[in-house]
Amino acid sequence: MTWIVWRQQRPVFITLVAGLVVAVAAILLLRAVMVADLTAGNLLDCVGKGLEACGPAANDFQTTWFDRLHLAEATVLAAPVLIGVFVGAPLFAREFEQGTHALAFTQSVSRTRWMATKFVVAALPALVVVLVYQLVVHSWLDAAGQLGPLSTGPFYFTTFEAQGVSPVAYTLFAYTLGMFAGAVFKRTLVAMTLTLGLFVAVRAVLTGVREHLITPTRVLSDDLDARTVERGPLVVESGFLDAKGAVVADPTPMMNCAGKGDAQGAVDFAACYRENGLAQRYSDVIPVDQVTTLHLLEASIFAGLAVLFVLGSVWAVRRQV
Amino acid sequence: MGQREHPPVLAEDLGKKYSRGWALRGCTLEIPAGRIVALVGPNGAGKSTLMGMITGLLRPTTGRISVFGDAPNGRGMHGAVAFLTQAKPLYPQFTVTETLKYGRNANPGWDQAYAEELVEKAQVPFAAKVGTLSGGQRTRVALALALGKRPKLLMLDEPLADLDPLARENVLQTLVEECRTQKITVLLSSHVLAELEDVCDHLVLLADGRVRLAGDVSALLQAHAEHRTLSQLALAYMRMEVAA
Known part of the structure; x- marks a missing residue:
């Protein structure tokens, strides 16, 4: 059964791996050029200290690299929805559209096993690709350290969403959403569109409410006229x-x-x-040391939604019309 | 009673209603084992609906159906049944070899040697992609996939519809040969009554969602002595239906 799905998913897998190779090569190249820039501007020590401790060379460095680094974080944010739209949505929708579900449903293997195999064999490479890409981008961000987007702290939304378990959790959510939409509506284009729209909407809503998942710590200060805001928390x-x-x-x-x-x-x-x-x-x-907790709490919501979508897909595929 | 084997298909007051109306109604029939059954009727008579309910792809609105004693459900088709639809869905990007491997992976009772033999007999190249085959070749591959699982009941929904006359003859001949030697019950639907003539020994005639005629062909022909052949008999019944 695994072979069957593997054979079907082979073009998708090749595309994923090719995309990953190109993206990783580009990121590593940019990283090398940036490190050369840091060395040339004598900024390697500044990476740990931040902009304030360094001279005009650091400003020049930020002018060139800050937006590029932000853009790299944005591509990590975009990866999950791409997986949802191009891997999750066609998974069942394409079978229904081509009529090949009738072939699959009329073999001795149960529909549930067919589904489970398709789900796992298509999901694993996609999740690994997202994770690898996330880690490569992060190594680039680390190289820029406090001169790059990491200086705004781990809670800044692009940094938060491109780190920890978050990208994998979003990918799982997008993938199962696409799969469910495809199993219910049986049209690839409809499933792709719905996945895109719903993913963006749910992510936007949860981004707004995630800070309420943790009871905050109250910090008191007698300095009533404090103008400086501590970066990080x-x-x-x-x-x-x-x-x-x-x-x-x-x-x-x-x-x-x-x-x-x-x-x-x-x-x-x-x-x-x-x-x-x-x-x-x-x-x-x-506080900064609770960032992992917040990652896990938000990821658990997306994982919970993913479980619902999986159950919904089981229902949709096993349903007789 | 326990000794008696369940018939391939047993339907009781079976009915299926779509949003546009009833496709099949009050259908009570038994498909006896070891026969080649012709399922005939005009377009929209409910032939595909009946087959869909036997496979479990469709859920009956009313009544009951059992396939070798089990009620078909949405979990999967009965292991002893093979089904070949009008569209003959196959994965176009698979080669013939891969298609047979698909059958082997998806069916525990798969007979690889037999399936390969059927493909060889049809002279279909194993390395060819299914999407590049002619209609006749595709049908032969689909037939090998259906027979390779060694079914006890083989259902074919308009299997010959898109074939040229020579390919029709070839496919039908293979089909009958294999099924007679393997003692497979066959349920075959077709519009072309003439080609069922020499092949089928049992008839089920549907019209307007109801069973109009069902039984052994020779018994039916004896009872309706005015018709000499199966096709004449079936045609006469269909004319009556249209007139009514």
């Missing part, structure tokens, strides 16, 4: 506390410090805020 919410330690719902009127300036017109905002009743500044953050 994900700030879910921030504001002021009053003297009793309660959150001030609307601090705007208490922040009115007009006319409180001294002779030079400089305002001591911290003192002014304290006078107005604001006692402490708070921020609810997800």
Whole structure:
């Protein structure tokens, strides 16, 4: 049975591997050119320190490379939906469209086994390809270190979604969604379109809500006029506390410090805020060390959806019309 | 009773309704073992629907059907049944050898030597891609795939429809030879009554979704002495149906 599906999926597999080889070669080449740039600008030490610690050469470096690195992250984000549309959606839809499902359904092998084999044999190479590509892109990002997109912290959305278990979880979701759409609607084009649309919609919605999956840690600060924002942790919410330690719902009127300036017109905002009743500044953050937890929590939602789609496909394929 | 083997197909008050109406209604019949059964009727009479329900591809709306004692379901077709549809779906990108390998992988009781012999007899090149074969060659490969699983019941839905007269004769001859020697029950549907004439010994005539005539061919011809041949008899019944 494995051979049958393998034989059917061979062109898809060859395309996947060819695509991967070309993409990996391109990324490795870009990485080599970038490392040469770093060496030429004497920036290799800066990679660990960040832009602030380095001279104008670092600025030039970012001008050239920052957007390219971002683009590479974006291609990792795009990989799952490509798998869903081109591997998942045609998996059953093409059989129904060509009428070859009738051939498969009239052999001695059960429909369930046929399905399970198709599911696994088509999914494994796709997942491996996405994972390998993700790791290669990540090695490039690592080479740029704090001079590249990683400087904005692991929670920045393109970085978060291109790292950890996320790409594989999205791929599993896209693939099973495509498979289910194909099994239900039995038309390749319909299944492809639906997969694309639904994937983008679900991903957009879950990107917005994932920060609520973890109870944030409240960080308090007595520095009321703090202007610098620490990079790294994900700030879910921030504001002021009053003297009793309660959150001030609307601090705007208490922040009115007009006319409180001294002779030079400089305002001591911290003192002014304290006078107005604001006692402490708070921020609810997800600390950097919880990034893996957040990856796993979000991935479990996508995995749960994938399980539903698999069950739905079993129902759709075993259904008699 | 326990000693008695289940008949290949037993239908009781079987009916199938699509959104456009009833395709088959109140169909009660038995396909006896070891016979070559002609399933005839005008277009839309319900021939393909009946076969679809025997394979389990379609679910009956009413009534019951059993195939060798089991009710067909959506999990898979009965192991002793082989089915060849009008469209003869095969994977066009597979070679003939790969198509036979497909049969071997998907059927536990597969007889590779027999399937190869059938392809050789048809003089179809093993290395050719199925998509490049002529209609007649494709049919022979599909037939080898169906017979290679060593079925007890072989169903053929319009197997000859897209073949030239010579290919028709060849395919039909092979079919009858193989089935007679292997004691396979055959359910064969066709529009062309003449070609069923010398082949079939049992008749099921459907019209407008109902069974109009069913039984042993010689018994039917004795009972309707005014018709000398199977095709005349069937044609007369179909004319009656159209007139009604």
